[in-house]
Amino acid sequence: MSAAPSILVLDLVGIFVFAVSGGLVGIRARLDLFGIAVLAWVTGLGGGLIRDVFLGDVPPAGISDPWYLTAVLLAGVATVLLAPRVADLRRRNPDLRLGLITRMIRYLDAVGLATFAVTGAAKAVALGAPPLACVFVGGIAAVGGGALRDVLVGQVPEVLRREVYAVPALLGAAVVTGAAWLDALSMPVLVLAAVLVFVIRVAAIVLDLNVPTPRQTGVRP
Amino acid sequence: MSAAPSILVLDLVGIFVFAVSGGLVGIRARLDLFGIAVLAWVTGLGGGLIRDVFLGDVPPAGISDPWYLTAVLLAGVATVLLAPRVADLRRRNPDLRLGLITRMIRYLDAVGLATFAVTGAAKAVALGAPPLACVFVGGIAAVGGGALRDVLVGQVPEVLRREVYAVPALLGAAVVTGAAWLDALSMPVLVLAAVLVFVIRVAAIVLDLNVPTPRQTGVRP
Amino acid sequence: MSAAPSILVLDLVGIFVFAVSGGLVGIRARLDLFGIAVLAWVTGLGGGLIRDVFLGDVPPAGISDPWYLTAVLLAGVATVLLAPRVADLRRRNPDLRLGLITRMIRYLDAVGLATFAVTGAAKAVALGAPPLACVFVGGIAAVGGGALRDVLVGQVPEVLRREVYAVPALLGAAVVTGAAWLDALSMPVLVLAAVLVFVIRVAAIVLDLNVPTPRQTGVRP
Numbered sequence: 001m002s003a004a005p006s007i008l009v010l011d012l013v014g015i016f017v018f019a020v021s022g023g024l025v026g027i028r029a030r031l032d033l034f035g036i037a038v039l040a041w042v043t044g045l046g047g048g049l050i051r052d053v054f055l056g057d058v059p060p061a062g063i064s065d066p067w068y069l070t071a072v073l074l075a076g077v078a079t080v081l082l083a084p085r086v087a088d089l090r091r092r093n094p095d096l097r098l099g100l101i102t103r104m105i106r107y108l109d110a111v112g113l114a115t116f117a118v119t120g121a122a123k124a125v126a127l128g129a130p131p132l133a134c135v136f137v138g139g140i141a142a143v144g145g146g147a148l149r150d151v152l153v154g155q156v157p158e159v160l161r162r163e164v165y166a167v168p169a170l171l172g173a174a175v176v177t178g179a180a181w182l183d184a185l186s187m188p189v190l191v192l193a194a195v196l197v198f199v200i201r202v203a204a205i206v207l208d209l210n211v212p213t214p215r216q217t218g219v220r221p
Numbered sequence: 222m223s224a225a226p227s228i229l230v231l232d233l234v235g236i237f238v239f240a241v242s243g244g245l246v247g248i249r250a251r252l253d254l255f256g257i258a259v260l261a262w263v264t265g266l267g268g269g270l271i272r273d274v275f276l277g278d279v280p281p282a283g284i285s286d287p288w289y290l291t292a293v294l295l296a297g298v299a300t301v302l303l304a305p306r307v308a309d310l311r312r313r314n315p316d317l318r319l320g321l322i323t324r325m326i327r328y329l330d331a332v333g334l335a336t337f338a339v340t341g342a343a344k345a346v347a348l349g350a351p352p353l354a355c356v357f358v359g360g361i362a363a364v365g366g367g368a369l370r371d372v373l374v375g376q377v378p379e380v381l382r383r384e385v386y387a388v389p390a391l392l393g394a395a396v397v398t399g400a401a402w403l404d405a406l407s408m409p410v411l412v413l414a415a416v417l418v419f420v421i422r423v424a425a426i427v428l429d430l431n432v433p434t435p436r437q438t439g440v441r442p
Numbered sequence: 443m444s445a446a447p448s449i450l451v452l453d454l455v456g457i458f459v460f461a462v463s464g465g466l467v468g469i470r471a472r473l474d475l476f477g478i479a480v481l482a483w484v485t486g487l488g489g490g491l492i493r494d495v496f497l498g499d500v501p502p503a504g505i506s507d508p509w510y511l512t513a514v515l516l517a518g519v520a521t522v523l524l525a526p527r528v529a530d531l532r533r534r535n536p537d538l539r540l541g542l543i544t545r546m547i548r549y550l551d552a553v554g555l556a557t558f559a560v561t562g563a564a565k566a567v568a569l570g571a572p573p574l575a576c577v578f579v580g581g582i583a584a585v586g587g588g589a590l591r592d593v594l595v596g597q598v599p600e601v602l603r604r605e606v607y608a609v610p611a612l613l614g615a616a617v618v619t620g621a622a623w624l625d626a627l628s629m630p631v632l633v634l635a636a637v638l639v640f641v642i643r644v645a646a647i648v649l650d651l652n653v654p655t656p657r658q659t660g661v662r663p
């Protein structure tokens with residue numbers, strides 16, 4: 001498939017931003033450096049690992065491809081460089097801090113959601129999966145890493161709490177699958193599908209900021 | 222195998238009731254509509270996804286078979302139609318409500334447990350897995366979706382808290398595996414095995430109601 | 443590969459100690475007998491299940507090999523025999539008790555971490571996985587069972603909270619992978635690599651005892 005290089009690039013972008021979001025969640029959960037690194041790894045590669053297992057492409061690229069590992073390592077370094085600035089902000093303005101990290105995590109998450117939905121569906125198409133499976137593999141690849149991240153630190157995953165989270169991911173995967181069915185899958189289509197997911201997700205985040213819902217802390221009944 | 226159509230029917234029943242139970246857990250955890258839908262999807266298809274990955278039957282039927290998706294969608298609609306009635310009951314009688322939803326979840330769960338234990342073992346037999354693997358694939362398919370459901374909303378899974386939960390599932394899977402070994406696997410055997418699991422599980426629930434144990438809310442030591 | 447029997451022996455040791463650690467976590471979390479058994483099973487076999495799925499070796503040995511099941515059953519019996527003595531200690535000295543179980547869990551965990559890191563990498567080598575994948579499969583096999591155990595009882599996994607946990611596992615897996623690359627993989631190398639992991643991990647535990655960090659109970663921000 002001629003779209004292979006752009007799939008790799010989009011995948012690496014997604015791994016990088018997801019890994020940074022995982023590292024930030026680790027900082028917010030006051031984990032030590034090793035815990036932050038593991039959480040960055042799980043978040044960056046988790047969705048792709050589930051995708052590859054579901055597609056029978058084992059060992060998964062996330063543990064055998066040096067590019068993927070490099071992206072996670074760079075994200076780890078970026079997070080560690082970010083950490084002291086975050087600590088600075090915390091000292092100056094305790095109220096702002098939590099909201100700022102949470103917002104950064106959410107926007108990075110939106111980028112990863114967009115790229116993984118598209119590359120997940122494209123990889124499923126390339127491996128000859130049925131159309132329905134292509135859409136769902138894209139959706140699961142997109143939400144899997146973030147869900148693992150949240151479960152590991154004891155939080156109810158974003159995908160269960162946020163109104164418009166899984167839907168744009170499935171939509172983006174459906175666009176890619178439809179384009180493949182029309183034999184029109186190309187680099188611009190992949191990028192446009194990713195932008196579509198990102199725009200819908202960010203619109204949902206912005207609306208969220210305007211219509212704040214009460215934090216659901218009492219989830220365990 | 223001549224039992225294939227009845228496997229599909231039992232599987233669809235299990236997916237439907239597990240998905241409804243997932244939706245009800247979502248309502249109880251006060252998730253929004255999208256969260257409820259995702260939780261219904263995970264609960265209905267989770268056990269089957271793990272089963273198919275363990276049997277190497279990828280992409281899993283849960284993401285590639287339109288019947289499976291239809292069962293989950295119908296369950297989602299059923300849950301949404303149930304939701305206002307549940308809200309009504311909540312308003313009229315706050316005490317009753319929680320117990321009622323919890324009891325509904327538990328009985329639906331018992332149906333799903335029974336059908337998934339049987340179809341999981343039967344699918345493993347059909348794909349030529351060793352007998353021990355057939356029993357455990359059935360057991361894991363039966364408890365997997367509910368365990369994922371509970372972990373996602375931050376609860377200790379039923380399978381760890383309930384006295385007789387995994388045991389009847391393993392027993393039902395063993396009956397199916399034994400019948401296949403005797404070359405006696407048929408639709409009536411599958412249905413009888415499922416009824417056996419359901420009866421044992423419901424007996425355990427009823428005994429549970431008679432001998433209530435204190436709720437373990439302080440699980441994290 | 444001539445190292446196959448020692449892989450099986452090391453694997454069985456790892457399954458046994460991980461299963462006992464899972465049972466002890468179940469006791470500490472005040473689960474009933476069935477919950478303790480399930481948690482022992484998940485902890486003992488979880489890492490190996492993930493390993494085999496990632497290597498495409500399905501159905502996983504953990505659900506199809508009678509040796510593996512026997513190791514888990516023996517661990518279950520051992521845990522049940524341990525339970526009353528633990529209850530005795532609890533009665534005599536409430537303060538000591540929690541620390542004692544927690545310490546036992548941690549040392550058993552170190553043994554399982556060491557053996558699984560080594561056998562995971564060795565199995566990946568035997569199945570012809572790329573070197574990078576061998577290292578990570580070993581690391582994931584080592585930390586997977588314990589992570590599942592902790593998530594199921596609602597705790598943040600050790601691998602995120604402990605300073606030196608994943609690192610020695612990856613190191614041991616790297617030693618095995620390197621030895622295989624040099625065509626020098628043998629029983630003594632496997633045992634030495636496991637001892638290396640164990641010594642580093644135990645050193646970290648002992649240092650931990652000397653430099654206690656505050657318990658992170660406020661993980662959900």
